[in-house]
Amino acid sequence: MKRLIMILVSCLIVSVLSMSNKPPLVHACSCALPPPIQEDLALKTAVFSGKVIDIDHPKSTGGLFPSTEAPVTITMETDTVWKGEVPKKVVVRTAMRSESCGYEGFAVGKDYLVWAHGDSIQSLETGRCERTKLLSTASQELAEMGAGYKPEPGGELDNTKKSYIDEPGASAWALYAGIVIILLVAGFMILKARKRSSS
Template sequence: MWKRTTKVLLIYLFLFGTLFVVEPLTVNACSCAGPPSIEDQLNPKTAIFKGKLLSLKKSVNGMIWSSAEVKAQFEVKTIWKGTLSSQTTVYTALSSASCGYEGFEVNEEYIVFAYGDPDRLETGLCEGTKTTASAQGDLKALGAGYEPSMITIHQVDNRSVIIVLVLAISLTLLVLLVLSLRRRRR
């Protein structure tokens, strides 16, 4: 009995002792492969622009903190890729641990590399987004861009225009049909 108790005690002491000897590794939830070249950035991105950050709004989409996001509203100054109005919204994860871009500050200018649907642009830690002060090399490589269209943020999207046109045409046809039926009755 004594041998068995000693054996169990030695095993527990060994395991407990290794906790102080073994150093935990630092693990990053999000790590970037390295800064991509401008040429590598152009193809996969939906939009590349320079703009002044107007507002930041943090929102939590669910019970899990990592699902929280930041909504960044920009005044667009120069565009190199994409079709943007004078103001646009870009989303990012709240934390850099979830590959979100944490460096946004209101009233600062940024060069933003965004991906995703044009109606919901997103950026992140590994996308190349940075302040214009630290992006002089990128700005030089991109060259002259173009100004945004003068469409306001309250612009009507194409689907709304199509729906209104279809409704107008349908209403016109209905009125013509009613008038035609009245003339036949006389």
């Protein structure tokens, strides 16, 4: 009896570890070649350079891990603008992982050239398929785009700290159900063993 219970507990531990060590599988991101710089500039909602001042990662409310598609919120202080009415403080979002075409290179305190798209300045998104990169590696883009202009004076977005809450996925619910079943079976066997020993 004890051996069977140990086997059930071991299976439970292995399941938890295997589920918590990796996010759900997604199709790999595939990027087409970008258009010429000036053509790409015309297609984007906003193109600007700035320093990252905050990175807000997605939070999970029930799953062991958020989806790789969950958006990371990047807050930046804008320095120079080449496209769009970009405020001094701006928010850009990107998928959490590169497998979902997210840009994973953002780091607090570093300067970037950001190429973003969206319905408006309040909903900008970027990713690994854009030209977004460290400003120090963007000499070709900077040379072709020219001097640029300053961000909107005094403009600050009011959505800089909106956090994405990732809901538990099917895999998480399946794991929870398995845990409950294993605990119920183990409890039933323990009670049954105690009744036999007392009789």
